[in-house]
Amino acid sequence: MQDSSNIASYTQNHSLDNKEIERYGRQLITPDIGVQGQMLLKAAKVLIVGAGGLGCPVALYLAAAGVGMLGIVDYDTVEIGNLHRQIGHRESSTGVPKCESLAAQIKELNSLVETKTFNTVFTSDTAIDIIKQFDIVVDASDNVATRYLVSDACVLTKKPLVSGSALKWEGQVTVYNYNNGPCYRCLFPVPPPAETVTRCSDGGVLGPIVGVIGSLQALETIKIINNNPQNGVLSGRLMIYDGLAAVFRTVRIRSKQASCQVCGDNPTITQLIDYTQFCRSNYSESAGKVEDRVEKEKILTVDQYNDILKSSTKHILLDVRPKNQFEICSLPNSFNIPIEDIDKEDSIEKINVWVKDDQLPVYLLCRRGNKSQDAVESICKKIDSKFHSQLKHIKDGLLGWAESIDPSFPIY
Amino acid sequence: MKVTVELSGGLELLFDKKKTHTLEFADKDEIPLRDLILYMRDNLLKERAELFVVDNTVRPGILVLINDADWELYDGIEYIVKNGDTIIFISTLHGG
Numbered sequence: 001m002q003d004s005s006n007i008a009s010y011t012q013n014h015s016l017d018n019k020e021i022e023r024y025g026r027q028l029i030t031p032d033i034g035v036q037g038q039m040l041l042k043a044a045k046v047l048i049v050g051a052g053g054l055g056c057p058v059a060l061y062l063a064a065a066g067v068g069m070l071g072i073v074d075y076d077t078v079e080i081g082n083l084h085r086q087i088g089h090r091e092s093s094t095g096v097p098k099c100e101s102l103a104a105q106i107k108e109l110n111s112l113v114e115t116k117t118f119n120t121v122f123t124s125d126t127a128i129d130i131i132k133q134f135d136i137v138v139d140a141s142d143n144v145a146t147r148y149l150v151s152d153a154c155v156l157t158k159k160p161l162v163s164g165s166a167l168k169w170e171g172q173v174t175v176y177n178y179n180n181g182p183c184y185r186c187l188f189p190v191p192p193p194a195e196t197v198t199r200c201s202d203g204g205v206l207g208p209i210v211g212v213i214g215s216l217q218a219l220e221t222i223k224i225i226n227n228n229p230q231n232g233v234l235s236g237r238l239m240i241y242d243g244l245a246a247v248f249r250t251v252r253i254r255s256k257q258a259s260c261q262v263c264g265d266n267p268t269i270t271q272l273i274d275y276t277q278f279c280r281s282n283y284s285e286s287a288g289k290v291e292d293r294v295e296k297e298k299i300l301t302v303d304q305y306n307d308i309l310k311s312s313t314k315h316i317l318l319d320v321r322p323k324n325q326f327e328i329c330s331l332p333n334s335f336n337i338p339i340e341d342i343d344k345e346d347s348i349e350k351i352n353v354w355v356k357d358d359q360l361p362v363y364l365l366c367r368r369g370n371k372s373q374d375a376v377e378s379i380c381k382k383i384d385s386k387f388h389s390q391l392k393h394i395k396d397g398l399l400g401w402a403e404s405i406d407p408s409f410p411i412y
Numbered sequence: 413m414k415v416t417v418e419l420s421g422g423l424e425l426l427f428d429k430k431k432t433h434t435l436e437f438a439d440k441d442e443i444p445l446r447d448l449i450l451y452m453r454d455n456l457l458k459e460r461a462e463l464f465v466v467d468n469t470v471r472p473g474i475l476v477l478i479n480d481a482d483w484e485l486y487d488g489i490e491y492i493v494k495n496g497d498t499i500i501f502i503s504t505l506h507g508g
């Protein structure tokens with residue numbers, strides 16, 4: 001039996017103990033990682049903005065790989081509807097803050113990893129102080145305002161940003177603000193018009209899609225930490241994944257722009273701004289309250305509609321959600337014409353029969369009472385103005401119905 | 413001349429849900445990218461032109477790629493599209 005002072009000499013030039021060597025063995029022997037790479041991972045501090053579909057795989061893979069410190073920012077709590085894609089949470093965590101739930105899973109996976117949780121909205125007031133505590137930032141957020149905020153904050157604090165996004169069957173991933181490469185603003189100097197932004201809660205998203213994109217983000221983070229000159233970090237390039245077509249494509253994007261407002265030669269943004277105003281949207285995926293855009297006379301509340309039903313007043317209920325949503329659940333006796341078809345000739349023909357020939361009121365319905373307002377406006381443009389008063393939209397939509405009238409209506 | 417146009421990130425929904433369109437201009441052997449974009453707006457777009465074109469260029473939030481490279485690496489909207497080019501329009505995604 002040797003004495004323990006000799007055992008220390010088995011390992012030199014690094015401080016990984018036997019347990020770490022055993023745990024990370026497959027990773028240690030991977031070309032271009034090695035002991036030095038593992039030491040770098042152990043010393044690294046990575047901030048993950050968002051503990052959702054992207055943030056979960058990023059956090060789990062980085063924790064498993066032995067990143068020393070993981071920070072997680074998220075203000076939201078776990079809901080059952082998150083679990084099909086947010087694989088770092090569990091049924092038992094329903095109602096728990098997402099950052100706490102994910103940190104608990106990290107601890108179970110690898111107790112050597114330290115976590116720091118920030119159960120707060122990431123805003124212009126908090127971003128810099130949080131980011132300063134880390135070396136690398138991962139954008140795993142779900143909204144435009146946060147993406148501009150994170151990118152600007154990374155430029156101002158000189159941190160590389162590993163950015164991923166996903167919707168439906170598609171995902172995109174790239175690295176910003178790395179080695180003199182472009183930032184988010186170099187690529188997108190002007191935010192997209194709010195009406196062109198589709199949220200996952202409206203468009204849907206698949207678990208394996210965010211899984212793929214989040215895994216790619218974790219890998220790029222490991223490459224940046226590993227800092228090997230041979231690493232082809234995904235900067236100045238954008239990887240696009242179309243899961244439905246099973247196609248990956250990597251395209252070359254512009255370099256850092258001299259004219260960029262935040263990272264260019266003469267930056268005009270030298271401190272964080274109000275990104276909700278800049279993007280005309282919230283730091284949140286949820287759409288929030290829908291504002292009334294149509295005239296008062298064209299609005300029907302769910303209570304008023306319920307009274308109409310009770311009094312058996314004849315009417316047409318026209319649901320304008322996409323067909324696949326209508327198939328999930330619908331009110332009895334409702335017709336479905338998806339909003340994108342509403343102003344097509346045969347739809348208008350049908351509506352004209354209802355309002356003109358049958359002289360019936362037509363009530364427009366959707367999930368939240370947003371698109372139903374668009375529907376009223378589109379139809380009004382296509383039918384005679386003397387029938388306009390027969391059109392109304394149902395405010396708050398089916399979610400309002402479920403909340404105020406019948407909680408047994410399925411929510412998705 | 414023949415040009416391949418590809419749409420991604422949901423833009424295909426505006427173009428009959430087709431991700432790839434092959435366009436033929438029998439009387440031309442080149443076409444300015446600006447004209448191609450306006451041609452697409454006027455001939456291929458099924459609805460809501462403002463979701464694709466604003467102020468005679470693509471709206472903010474769309475990346476345009478010429479043969480797999482950002483149009484900013486070429487002449488942007490002034491690029492002259494040639495026979496066989498592939499022009500890709502990508503709407504950036506924000507979800508996660």
Ligand SMILES: [Zn+2]
Pocket residue numbers: 182183184185186187256257260261262263264
């Ligand atoms: Zn920039």
